[in-house]
Amino acid sequence: MSPHRIIIDTDPGVDDAIAILLALASPEIELLGISVVAGNVPLEATVSNACKIISLSGCVDVPIYAGAPGPLVREQVYGKYAHIGAFSDTLVPPASVRPQEEHAVDFLVRMTRQAAADNDPIVICAIGPMTNLALALVQHPDVARGIRQVVSMGGAFTALGHRTPWAEYNIYADPHAAQIVYASGVPVVVMPLDMTFQALITEKNIAAIGENAGAAGAAIAGLLRTFDRSDMQRFGRPGGPVHDATTIAWLLEPEIFEGRAASVGAQVSGKTAGYTYADFYGKTGLPMNATVMNGVDEARFLEMLEERLSIYGRGR
Amino acid sequence: MTATPIIIDCDPGIDDAIAILTAFVSPELEILGITPVCGNQPLERTVRNALQICELGHRADVPIFAGCFRPLFRDPIYGQFHGESGLGNTVLPGPAKKIEEKSAVDFLIESCEAAAKSGRKITLCTLGPLTNVAVALRMKPAIAEGIERIVMMGGAFREAGNRTITSEFNILADPHAAHIVFSTDIPIVALSLDATHQVILTPEHAEKFSGSAGRLAKPLSEMMAFWDRNDVRRYGSRGGPLHDPLVIAYVLAPQLFETQTARVFVEHESELCMGQTIADWYGKSGKNPNVEIVTKVDAKGVYDLFLDRLSRYALEEVR
Numbered sequence: 227m228s229p230h231r232i233i234i235d236t237d238p239g240v241d242d243a244i245a246i247l248l249a250l251a252s253p254e255i256e257l258l259g260i261s262v263v264a265g266n267v268p269l270e271a272t273v274s275n276a277c278k279i280i281s282l283s284g285c286v287d288v289p290i291y292a293g294a295p296g297p298l299v300r301e302q303v304y305g306k307y308a309h310i311g312a313f314s315d316t317l318v319p320p321a322s323v324r325p326q327e328e329h330a331v332d333f334l335v336r337m338t339r340q341a342a343a344d345n346d347p348i349v350i351c352a353i354g355p356m357t358n359l360a361l362a363l364v365q366h367p368d369v370a371r372g373i374r375q376v377v378s379m380g381g382a383f384t385a386l387g388h389r390t391p392w393a394e395y396n397i398y399a400d401p402h403a404a405q406i407v408y409a410s411g412v413p414v415v416v417m418p419l420d421m422t423f424q425a426l427i428t429e430k431n432i433a434a435i436g437e438n439a440g441a442a443g444a445a446i447a448g449l450l451r452t453f454d455r456s457d458m459q460r461f462g463r464p465g466g467p468v469h470d471a472t473t474i475a476w477l478l479e480p481e482i483f484e485g486r487a488a489s490v491g492a493q494v495s496g497k498t499a500g501y502t503y504a505d506f507y508g509k510t511g512l513p514m515n516a517t518v519m520n521g522v523d524e525a526r527f528l529e530m531l532e533e534r535l536s537i538y539g540r541g542r
Numbered sequence: 543m544t545a546t547p548i549i550i551d552c553d554p555g556i557d558d559a560i561a562i563l564t565a566f567v568s569p570e571l572e573i574l575g576i577t578p579v580c581g582n583q584p585l586e587r588t589v590r591n592a593l594q595i596c597e598l599g600h601r602a603d604v605p606i607f608a609g610c611f612r613p614l615f616r617d618p619i620y621g622q623f624h625g626e627s628g629l630g631n632t633v634l635p636g637p638a639k640k641i642e643e644k645s646a647v648d649f650l651i652e653s654c655e656a657a658a659k660s661g662r663k664i665t666l667c668t669l670g671p672l673t674n675v676a677v678a679l680r681m682k683p684a685i686a687e688g689i690e691r692i693v694m695m696g697g698a699f700r701e702a703g704n705r706t707i708t709s710e711f712n713i714l715a716d717p718h719a720a721h722i723v724f725s726t727d728i729p730i731v732a733l734s735l736d737a738t739h740q741v742i743l744t745p746e747h748a749e750k751f752s753g754s755a756g757r758l759a760k761p762l763s764e765m766m767a768f769w770d771r772n773d774v775r776r777y778g779s780r781g782g783p784l785h786d787p788l789v790i791a792y793v794l795a796p797q798l799f800e801t802q803t804a805r806v807f808v809e810h811e812s813e814l815c816m817g818q819t820i821a822d823w824y825g826k827s828g829k830n831p832n833v834e835i836v837t838k839v840d841a842k843g844v845y846d847l848f849l850d851r852l853s854r855y856a857l858e859e860v861r
Contacts, residue, residue, distance in 0.1 A: 294680055298614065299718050299810070331681050332648060361677055364610045365645060402615055402718065494615075495811040 237265025237354030261330035265354035266305030271312035277321035293330030297400035334362035338372030347374035353470035360403035381502035385419040393500030426465025442538035484521030545572035553581025553670030557786040577646035579609035581670035582621030583628035593637035609646030613716035630768030654688030663690035676719035697734035697819035714817030737836035744781035756856025800838035
């Protein structure tokens with residue numbers, strides 16, 4: 227089977243780092259590049275973090291592109307854990323790579339148009355606010371044609387009250403961009419909080435990754451331990467979600483996820499801006515533009531992380 | 543005298559065509575490029591029309607960069623007064639001229655970055671929806687430093703809308719892009735309907751202009767005749783407003799225009815008032831005024847200017 231050709235559009239971020247490292251640990255995936263956007267932290271920090279993650283992986287040929295420094299229309303908001311900022315050199319060693327000159331949006335336009343011309347569309351794993359992708363989609367119709375699907379970490383349908391009472395952060399941070407992507411005609415696989423809250427990484431998993439996954443594992447463990455991602459009140463048990471990594475896990479083992487078709491959209495204005503809605507029953511008559519994941523085999527997902535990431539401990 | 547470097551961002555369009563043809567024969571302007579966008583017509587058409595207009599004006603040397611094929615957020619709407627081709631019933635040959643490889647957005651970014659470095663800042667003349675400019679600004683906000691100002695056809699302040707009750711076409715076609723542009727601190731001159739409805743291209747003017755325009759007499763006369771709204775109740779006479787050409791007229795002869803400064807906001811949430819431009823005339827918002835809104839036009843001066851410029855097409859030395 228030919229590998230999944232993907233671009234990760236990201237705002238690293240701790241779980242972004244795990245997603246990127248998971249992708250690079252997987253021979254089934256060809257990572258064409260990393261397009262970086264402002265989100266969890268300002269663009270300068272997300273770009274710096276992306277460079278550090280790629281350096282850490284040893285896959286220094288994967289190009290990194292700096293993208294949009296802020297959302298399309300709304301004012302900028304940063305992530306819940308923005309205080310982590312740029313990864314410190316103690317947590318993640320200094321980068322040995324630098325971002326490319328080309329803008330992330332130009333990179334997305336170039337790659338997708340080429341993919342459309344070659345009739346070999348690529349997958350975009352969108353794990354931050356979708357500003358870059360939206361800015362690419364309006365520039366040429368072939369951008370949408372060159373994307374097989376967008377695997378998007380974002381949204382919340384019943385698991386509300388994470389970033390705001392009504393919205394998940396990636397959508398909240400740029401609801402217009404999310405809606406542009408949802409309405410673009412590209413099939414979207416939605417990884418909402420409803421599903422990511424079901425797979426909680428615990429200290430046991432973190433310790434195993436820290437021990438077996440070399441320098442990458444040590445950095446991941448360090449990052450995961452920097453702040454407490456658990457929420458006993460919410461989850462009723464220890465552990466924290468690894469939202470972004472589910473996008474890559476789905477490409478690798480879709481059978482461990484459950485989902486259903488829906489028409490998905492984002493509320494872009496008013497009090498509930500950033501709210502995502504899903505029409506599972508065709509009430510709106512709108513096209514079923516998305517598959518919304520609502521279940522994941524937690525044990526298998528965590529096992530996959532431990533297994534796959536251990537490649538970094540085997541002299542990669 | 544050194545020429546003012548300009549980029550014409552447009553969606554031709556009959557009035558865009560008149561604006562561009564005027565700019566071609568104005569040595570005060572150095573046209574760095576033309577960036578058509580989806581607007582009066584779908585992108586494919588506005589690009590083709592721009593290429594044809596360059597050839598018509600014997601200015602195939604001006605590079606054309608294709609812009610965004612759709613508005614940022616909303617579904618596209620198209621103009622209602624430009625006929626099927628966008629240039630009325632006028633049939634132009636070709637075009638043999640080709641568009642550049644580079645996209646309009648990249649051209650805008652690169653030109654403005656270079657201008658910021660050299661200090662020779664660019665005047666953006668925007669005649670259509672602001673999608674290209676907004677996308678460029680969101681990709682690289684620092685390009686604002688390379689923009690001298692934006693002279694824009696768009697908006698309606700004291701005048702009512704022309705496409706909806708409240709809204710002028712260019713803003714309505716991409717209100718989110720307009721919001722992005724008006725939210726910057728780039729100096730903006732707005733030629734809104736408040737201004738353009740003061741300068742109606744009557745059949746008499748059309749005849750005079752095209753009659754003096756030498757080899758352009760036929761296409762100009764056709765386009766200008768097509769432009770006649772035939773709505774005396776609204777415009778006070780036969781003819782149609784000289785919307786886009788006023789942008790070029792302003793850059794050439796600002797002394798013909800009176801302005802009032804205000805912060806401008808764009809409605810992009812309410813369906814009823816979508817695309818409405820709202821001027822804070824009296825500082826109620828607490829935000830710095832960033833737009834010079836043209837309130838009064840010396841129509842006679844402007845007519846004379848266009849007559850002078852378009853008649854240059856009758857001269858031998860015009861290429």
